[in-house]
Amino acid sequence: MAEKTGIVLEGGAMRGMFTTGVLDVMMENNLTVDGAVGVSAGATFGCNFKSKQIGRAIRYNLKYAHDKRYCSIHSLITSGNLYNAEFCYNVLPNQLDLFDYETYINNPMEFYVVVTDAETGEPFYHKLEDCHEKDILWMRASASMPMFSKPVEIDGRKFLDGGIAQSIPLKYMESMGFTKNIVILTQPRDFTKQPVSGLALVKIFLRKYPALIKTLSHRHEVYNEERRYVFSREKEGAAFVICPEKPLGISRTEHDTNELKRVYEEGRAVAAKNLEEIKDFLRR
Numbered sequence: 001m002a003e004k005t006g007i008v009l010e011g012g013a014m015r016g017m018f019t020t021g022v023l024d025v026m027m028e029n030n031l032t033v034d035g036a037v038g039v040s041a042g043a044t045f046g047c048n049f050k051s052k053q054i055g056r057a058i059r060y061n062l063k064y065a066h067d068k069r070y071c072s073i074h075s076l077i078t079s080g081n082l083y084n085a086e087f088c089y090n091v092l093p094n095q096l097d098l099f100d101y102e103t104y105i106n107n108p109m110e111f112y113v114v115v116t117d118a119e120t121g122e123p124f125y126h127k128l129e130d131c132h133e134k135d136i137l138w139m140r141a142s143a144s145m146p147m148f149s150k151p152v153e154i155d156g157r158k159f160l161d162g163g164i165a166q167s168i169p170l171k172y173m174e175s176m177g178f179t180k181n182i183v184i185l186t187q188p189r190d191f192t193k194q195p196v197s198g199l200a201l202v203k204i205f206l207r208k209y210p211a212l213i214k215t216l217s218h219r220h221e222v223y224n225e226e227r228r229y230v231f232s233r234e235k236e237g238a239a240f241v242i243c244p245e246k247p248l249g250i251s252r253t254e255h256d257t258n259e260l261k262r263v264y265e266e267g268r269a270v271a272a273k274n275l276e277e278i279k280d281f282l283r284r
Helices: 013-028 041-050 056-063 073-079 085-096 101-106 133-142 170-175 199-205 210-217 219-235 257-273 275-283
Strands: 004-009 035-039 110-117 123-127 152-154 157-161 178-184 239-242
Touching: 004 041, 004 170, 013 041, 013 056, 013 178, 013 257, 035 041, 035 170, 041 056, 041 101, 041 110, 041 133, 056 257, 073 085, 085 133, 110 133, 133 152, 133 157, 170 178, 170 219, 178 219, 178 275, 199 210, 210 219, 219 239, 239 275, 257 275
Parallel strands: 004 035, 004 178, 035 110, 178 239
Antiparallel strands: 110 123, 110 157, 152 157
16 A cells, blocks of 8 residues: 655745745646645645645735735734734635635645644644635634734634644654655754743733743744654655755745745745655655
8 A cells, every 4th residue: 555645834924935835836746645734824825735726825925915904013903913814814715816615625635734722732733624614713723823813712722823832743644644744844954943032021921821831932842853853754764855945034924025936936946956856755
């Protein structure tokens, strides 16, 4: 029996433009996998891989980069979310740049997202079946940055950004039977995460969630260990890592369309450079 293949999509807010560049090249070359897991921006941009919409993520990010309805202090003040939930998860996919729900549903590739339970500080996983209504809540939760987003309540539980508890869920994919995985990172190979800055301020904003604060305070340790595991699996031949060759140097909430396009093109370039190796990895 052939091994099940997967893709792990790290977050990183607008560093995710790198990921969209990689995924677009893969789609242009008809490269498919059996399953994917997205974290934060890896979830919100990665869903377009399952719906097979080449260019959609970069297109709407360039078009609405300066629209206050998309990402703005105005949105943060008026809605409690820097990235406006109504615009991002309703108006945009249903009116302005249509999401292909039919293709998403009919594509047999499984798509999971990671969220962080605000009460326990632990990661939680959900399979997105159709990207409608409740699924959208899970996706939104996965990308809800602490202090810049309100917790998303689902079934009586509150969730925030999946990257708080688990940024690179390769072990999760392996536990689900996906034994051969492409891992798309948004930091270069030599990156090491440092302790969260402004922890005192974080403790004030998140004082209702002590377990979440504890998770955040140890996030750098968990993240660095996840990266070590990813590269160890790469050496063993069980993972293929795609990452920037140097720091992307882009703001997490970048509005400069030239910068968004630059990072997207970097993703495309790295994918094109490694295209034959990616194909070989998936064929093995």
